[in-house]
Amino acid sequence: MIDWDAMLPPMPVAESGELQPGDPAPSVDGAESSELPGIDSPERRGDDRRYCTECENLNDGGRCLAAVRREIVASRTYTPVRDLLRRCEGFKPLPGEPDQRHGWDKWGWLRRYSGASQEGC
Numbered sequence: 001m002i003d004w005d006a007m008l009p010p011m012p013v014a015e016s017g018e019l020q021p022g023d024p025a026p027s028v029d030g031a032e033s034s035e036l037p038g039i040d041s042p043e044r045r046g047d048d049r050r051y052c053t054e055c056e057n058l059n060d061g062g063r064c065l066a067a068v069r070r071e072i073v074a075s076r077t078y079t080p081v082r083d084l085l086r087r088c089e090g091f092k093p094l095p096g097e098p099d100q101r102h103g104w105d106k107w108g109w110l111r112r113y114s115g116a117s118q119e120g121c
Contacts, residue, residue: 036083039097048106049085056092058082066090 036051037043052058057065058080067078072090080086089110091103104111 047085049087050091051085052080052082052088054094054097055088055090056094057090064090066092 036053039050039054052064059065062079062082064072064074064078064080066072066088067074067090068076070076072078072088087103087107087110089103089107091106093100093102099106
């Protein structure tokens with residue numbers, strides 16, 4: 001018999017012991033997004049990848065708005081793993097980020113692999 005409770009990370013619970021609406025979803029590997037190294041941290045020096053939490057296209061519910069608008073090749077209900085560094089053609093920088101280039105400009109070579117037409121971008 002599989003002990004699923006031992007394999008899955010613990011869920012955040014309120015004092016009542018129940019998961020409340022509006023509680024943040026637990027991270028896949030147990031790390032909270034506030035614990036992730038920021039863009040200016042020494043361990044990210046030279047790394048041009050970004051977390052989805054650093055993208056303006058990630059809504060409060062965790063869905064990718066670039067996927068909803070069909071700007072990237074993904075399901076309209078795409079919910080990315082927030083604590084995974086990646087290069088995404090749908091990346092839109094937050095207002096405070098020093099580099100304000102969008103994903104298509106920052107990583108133009110992604111067009112070749114995404115299946116999107118280069119003429120319309």
